[in-house]
Amino acid sequence: MLARLGLENGKIFYGKGFGATGSCEGEVVFNTAMTGYQEILTDPSYCGQIVTMTYPLIGNYGINPDDFESRRSHVRGFIVKEACESPNNWRATDTLANYLKENNIIGLTGIDTRALTRTIRQSGTLRGVITTEDCSDEELVEKAKQAKPLSGQNLVEKVTTPRSYTIDGKGRRVVVLDLGMKQSIAQNLSKAGCEVVVMPASATADEILVLNPAGVMLTNGPGDPKDAGQPIETARDLIGKLPLFGICLGHQVLALALGAETYKLKFGHRGANHPVKDLETGKVQITSQNHGYAIDEKTLDGMDLAITHRNLNDGTVEGMTHNRHPLFCVQYHPEAFPGPSDSAHIFERFISMMNS
Numbered sequence: 211m212l213a214r215l216g217l218e219n220g221k222i223f224y225g226k227g228f229g230a231t232g233s234c235e236g237e238v239v240f241n242t243a244m245t246g247y248q249e250i251l252t253d254p255s256y257c258g259q260i261v262t263m264t265y266p267l268i269g270n271y272g273i274n275p276d277d278f279e280s281r282r283s284h285v286r287g288f289i290v291k292e293a294c295e296s297p298n299n300w301r302a303t304d305t306l307a308n309y310l311k312e313n314n315i316i317g318l319t320g321i322d323t324r325a326l327t328r329t330i331r332q333s334g335t336l337r338g339v340i341t342t343e344d345c346s347d348e349e350l351v352e353k354a355k356q357a358k359p360l361s362g363q364n365l366v367e368k369v370t371t372p373r374s375y376t377i378d379g380k381g382r383r384v385v386v387l388d389l390g391m392k393q394s395i396a397q398n399l400s401k402a403g404c405e406v407v408v409m410p411a412s413a414t415a416d417e418i419l420v421l422n423p424a425g426v427m428l429t430n431g432p433g434d435p436k437d438a439g440q441p442i443e444t445a446r447d448l449i450g451k452l453p454l455f456g457i458c459l460g461h462q463v464l465a466l467a468l469g470a471e472t473y474k475l476k477f478g479h480r481g482a483n484h485p486v487k488d489l490e491t492g493k494v495q496i497t498s499q500n501h502g503y504a505i506d507e508k509t510l511d512g513m514d515l516a517i518t519h520r521n522l523n524d525g526t527v528e529g530m531t532h533n534r535h536p537l538f539c540v541q542y543h544p545e546a547f548p549g550p551s552d553s554a555h556i557f558e559r560f561i562s563m564m565n566s
């Protein structure tokens with residue numbers, strides 16, 4: 211079945227469809243990880259985006275029941291150079307194509323993903339439309355131009371948990387404010403013995419404080435951090451009252467709550483080998499990343515914050531801590547272990563902050 215990707219800059223890529231059929235629109239982004247497509251497909255932070263993988267063969271270990279980061283896929287579309295049709299892995303229970311079909315995600319294969327990635331790197335993130343349907347190339351490009359920009363949509367409310375739930379544990383109670391949580395975050399806190407109370411993004415500081423938690427974790431999530439809404443208010447009301455820890459969107463929300471600004475990166479950081487330097491220890495960690503926005507360092511001046519981590523590719527802020535309040539956050543994903551477990555200690559740091 212023929213399928214096409216049309217971009218807002220007028221470029222068209224012709225390939226084959228796999229997974230669901232029809233049309234989808236979104237912000238087209240690329241991820242450079244060689245593996246982890248199942249985690250990427252089910253990471254709610256990709257809500258509103260069409261993801262292309264730069265690694266040319268995707269799907270070769272299939273889909274398994276253990277590696278889901280959330281109950282369903284939130285990507286709008288998925289693009290690969292070659293989709294493996296016969297996966298071979300002892301854990302595999304499904305194929306990539308079948309998973310996409312069942313989750314109503316349109317896949318595009320057989321295009322030159324190098325050319326697409328280069329286009330995005332040169333012009334910055336672009337809106338695009340994938341279609342398996344009949345329409346002219348001009349119409350397709352017009353649809354891409356009309357596609358909703360990522361900014362301005364409150365995507366967090368689409369992916370957050372509808373109601374609170376608890377994962378039992380014998381240790382300290384941690385409230386996790388779910389902005390689009392990856393399961394690995396709850397798993398890491400559980401593994402450290404915490405009782406994890408996951409709350410919807412609409413939860414207020416008062417609703418959190420009555421539970422008397424030892425600390426609050428703000429998770430990853432989709433969209434422009436400035437559109438996050440209530441979680442920014444909640445974070446502002448909690449600062450100084452409880453130990454706070456933020457990952458990715460949680461890190462950006464904490465910065466906004468403190469009065470700093472965020473901005474959109476040209477094409478974002480998405481991959482499994484981004485070098486990040488811990489400025490306190492001088493050690494470099496190889497990290498998993500997925501973000502399109504970053505903290506504007508200039509707006510941190512005079513704010514009683516210290517930058518703790520920096521990206522070695524482009525120098526952007528990757529972590530901060532507050533000089534007076536128990537609060538720290540990272541832009542990368544310490545919960546993801548794409549081979550290296552360099553960042554596992556970040557969770558231990560949160561536990562010891564709660565203990566002191």
Ligand SMILES: NC(=O)CC[C@H](N)C(=O)O
Pocket residue numbers: 255429430431432433434435457458459460500501502503504
């Ligand atoms: N993984 C995340 O939490 C992403 C945060 C935010 N949506 C961004 O793109 O920058």
